[in-house]
Amino acid sequence: MIRVTVWNEYIHEVEEPFVAQVYPGGIHEVLRRLLEDVDFEITTSYLRKDEYQGLSPELLKNTDVLLWWSHCANDELSDDTAARVAERVRSGMGYIVLHAGRNSKPFKLMMGTRCSAVWRDWNERTFVWNTCPSHPIAAGVPEVFELEGEEMYGEYFDIPRPDDVVFVSWFAGGNVFRGGVTFTYGQGKIFYFHPGHERCRSLYHENVIKILKNAVCWAKPVPAKNIDGGVFAPPLTEIADHENRT
Numbered sequence: 001m002i003r004v005t006v007w008n009e010y011i012h013e014v015e016e017p018f019v020a021q022v023y024p025g026g027i028h029e030v031l032r033r034l035l036e037d038v039d040f041e042i043t044t045s046y047l048r049k050d051e052y053q054g055l056s057p058e059l060l061k062n063t064d065v066l067l068w069w070s071h072c073a074n075d076e077l078s079d080d081t082a083a084r085v086a087e088r089v090r091s092g093m094g095y096i097v098l099h100a101g102r103n104s105k106p107f108k109l110m111m112g113t114r115c116s117a118v119w120r121d122w123n124e125r126t127f128v129w130n131t132c133p134s135h136p137i138a139a140g141v142p143e144v145f146e147l148e149g150e151e152m153y154g155e156y157f158d159i160p161r162p163d164d165v166v167f168v169s170w171f172a173g174g175n176v177f178r179g180g181v182t183f184t185y186g187q188g189k190i191f192y193f194h195p196g197h198e199r200c201r202s203l204y205h206e207n208v209i210k211i212l213k214n215a216v217c218w219a220k221p222v223p224a225k226n227i228d229g230g231v232f233a234p235p236l237t238e239i240a241d242h243e244n245r246t
């Protein structure tokens with residue numbers, strides 16, 4: 001059983017009736033329903049939930065994979081919360097970041113770059129190309145699929161060199177974007193995926209859901225030994241004169 005937490009900013013859905021119509025109950029509740037799987041135990045949470053911004057130490061400790069959606073309140077998240085998320089990823093928690101979550105404090109902290117990109121909120125026809133078909137996140141995903149409307153994010157995307165570019169998106173206005181990329185951070189696996197503008201229905205698309213389910217399975221923690229590091233390592237073979245070495 002993979003313990004999944006879907007964390008959402010949950011502000012657009014509260015403040016804008018149109019967004020509430022697209023994602024009733026909030027993006028987190030819609031994703032909880034769409035990602036339902038016998039292998040997943042899904043919890044939802046959101047920014048203004050409690051004093052821990054919906055990410056209490058207890059919840060983080062009991063999360064194998066954290067799904068993240070945020071946008072207009074990226075600055076409201078405290079540095080302390082961002083640091084606690086990054087520390088959990090460093091220790092092995094998977095982290096899946098959607099859409100404008102690329103500008104969130106935890107993601108930028110872990111990337112170490114600005115994570116900026118060009119953008120245009122014109123609800124453009126988008127083709128998502130599968131550029132790494134052998135990757136577990138791309139399992140069962142066609143060579144290309146279409147989103148009928150999405151916010152354009154385009155190059156240059158200021159991220160470190162990814163482990164894999166699993167998807168590249170093309171937008172009707174001509175821009176392209178490395179929109180599905182993976183990273184390793186300490187013991188943790190990270191997947192960034194661009195769809196999910198709050199006024200678009202991309203998160204309902206069957207291939208987007210398939211990709212997110214694949215990503216959860218891929219990002220789940222793998223038990224690792226000695227993740228604290230810094231311990232003395234006895235030699236595997238006898239080293240005769242080690243006491244005389246300086």
Ligand code: ZN
Nearest residue numbers: 100151197198
């Ligand atoms: Zn957006």
